[in-house]
Amino acid sequence: MSSTNPFKDQSSSSLTKKLLRCILYALLPLALIRLYFYPLTPSLSPTNQFPHTKPPIITTTATATTFTSPSPPSSKEHHSSNTETPCDYSNGKWVPDKFGPLYNGTSCGTIKDGQNCMSHGRPDQDYLYWSWEPKDCKISRFDPKIFLHFLRNKHLAFVGDSMARNQLESLLCMLSTASKPELVYNLGDDNKFRRWHFKSHNVNVSIYWSPFLVKGIEKTEIANYNRLFLDSVDERWASDLDKMDMVVLSVGHWFLHPAVYFYGESVLGCHYCVGQNYTEVGFYDVFGKAFKTTLETIMERRGGGGGGGGGGGSDSDSDSGKGIDVVVTTFSPHHFEGEWDKLGACPKTQPFKEGEKQLEGMDAEMRKAEVGEVEAAKEKAKKFSRIRLSALDVTKLSLMRPDGHPGPYMYANPFANGIAERVQNDCVHWCLPGAIDTWNEILLDVMKRWDNQSRWSGGR
Template sequence: MGTITSPFKDPSHHSLARKLLPYTIYVILPIAVLRLYLYTPSLPQSTDQLPHSTAITISTTSSSSSSPSSLPPFPSSQEVETGEETPCDYTSGNWVQDKLGPLYNGTTCATIKKGQNCITHGRPDLGYLFWRWKPKQCHIPRFEPNTFLQILRNKHIAFVGDSMARNQLESLLCMLATVSPPNLVYTDGEENKFRRWHFSSHNVSVSVYWSPFLVKGIEKSQDGPNYNKLYLDQVNERWAADMGQMDMIVLSVGHWFLHPAVYFEGDSVLGCHYCPGLNHSEIGFYDVLRKAIKTTLKAIIERRVANANGNGVNVIVTTFSPAHFEGEWDKAGACAKTKPYMEGEKQLEGMDAEMRQLEVEEVEAAKANGKKFAGFRLQALDVTKLSLMRPDGHPGPYMNPFPFADRVQERVQNDCVHWCLPGPIDTWNEIMLEVLNKWNNQGR
């Protein structure tokens, strides 16, 4: 398939302070994130190693079941987007205690990545499981797996991005598995970065595509240069080649843009981020992330929507998920909080706010550009603020099995980027289902 090309506009003239956001963030956090993405701990061979103090019982049945025949099919390209926004502002609210807990647990869901299986890895405090996000003006229903599967009946949903996309995908798989078992039908790539599951009960396919920049990128390696290469005018064909098979696309990136990188448009170098020793201009990563999202959404509209041949496509862009490192990332206590922040206790600001804002802006711009195409629906899944308020939801030292089993260690690696499963990330999929319900009702 051909390459999508688009001229790269000059970056916005940010203030010097904005271009040079504290290099402690630029240097320490990228190293930490990269380390976490590439590290794969081992699991105990048996759940028998789970201590009695961490054994819990969580309901694996949803609160209410919808009859598959009671819902209309997924909207087609003939159904016109009304332009109405989600009636509830899901970004403004508070975390409230919830006695029901999650739909699944870490010992019953087989698709959880090892590093996020906090219960099986011996996390002793389980209070983080019993919170629900409560928007100020509405209520988010408990996730209904049957409803989700019915809306996606005979469809293919693809999660495209970095390990946060994978984290959200695995949360969804666990919740859907409470009513229908997923069958792994395809796996490929290092650490199985390209996988597909099939829910035979509804003929639903769920895939994950590793693409941490969305656009074409060459990741740094031990044998090569110590920086990534990004080609900002070309979408990554490793996932885009399958775009025609996707009925719904969930995009999620962010953290990998903090890593050292050199940026290209075609064969021309545009600049770099944290590349001492190279004769390139430092341009940071904000405008680069913006361009990558712009190129990706433009490619979806031109290659998937304009040539839909009667089949529409629905796109979700999950906004930036903040990390919660406290102090040095590789020491114990890096994210030791056991309760959420309350409203007003933690402000959305700095890098987290900037990353979220540019993603929302690009989504709105692409929605305007795609209005002329029937069957194209696009929404930002704005989870940045509600995720910022959950410092307690990360694996922390329990990215590894029983890190304190022998003795209290001086240095224990922590994961304060990804989310425990089950955990706060389940809320992302609850909100996504609400978006699908809205689209489904518009289709009626």
């Protein structure tokens, strides 16, 4: 009868253990090298809790209610952005999206009445179920918690005209599905200067009315033309630059109005200045000059120190070490097909198909001026380590959405008493919710790319 040798088994077991230890010792240096060159990054899942990264910048005693609104799975593929191959957001198509918007016309209290198409009885709802699909990249469905995470303890300012307000109110509604904003500041007619605070992440979001970005005097009944001073920024917003961490600039349509243009003590000319003894110069070059002055002023005031220590204002600025992100939302086309007070002013209920509508004429020229100034500013900003700039290129994708405007539904139930002979239409601004929500999805995508770039470069 055979017997088991206990010493033989013990020797085999000991040899196995030694072999495992050798393998572990060999793998440990490889793992350390892997972590050094490819550090792990925290997941930005909506369920994660993010710690505060720096002391709060605002103190408030008001109570803000925070709630979570679970988002359905997205038809858009989640992706990790690659900053070395930036996304061309202008090149793509609108595709059906069965999930629709994150909010509705009654769930958000910040929608301007004129853009609340759902509550005003717009009968069709197909305009709510489209998403923009760029050809060369993917845009994830908007995640409010990720957006708020990127802005924790920061101040985001929208500066511009009513299109800036339209985008701001879209963003507030999207963010409110995760955290309720509290209105903490309100000044001016038509709510032109407002600020909200998200207590959950200590985030401030503001709107500054400035339809030219530069110093301007708006037209009156006495002088039916605007006066623009192209060498000076509008201090109604620029005086707060030291308090801003991110600024979104959005203007355009006010430059189409009659105006006289000044540069220092000189008059450059005018646009559509009937009865004025000035040279007609149009507004495309003036539009570009306004952005040039604006972007250069931001760099001058927030680029102090340059090199490795830039991003601040003057030496006396207590926040001289923090950077600023600058986004220019490009021109948003209108879709008037008839008279503004007739039923068929913007009658379409579907997006244009790919290739059906070309970007040309005024829309193309306005976009060209903005993108050109952003690219020029990027070159100048290379000497500053803490200034980032990007064009939020929404002109083409907005051009393809003639169905996204309020039309006659800028007022509640405009046809309750039958079809009126004349009814005011809005074919410039965008329904909320609606196509303009895509602008903020792209804004978040830009922020992700910046964050990805910072991780690899070791910047902020």
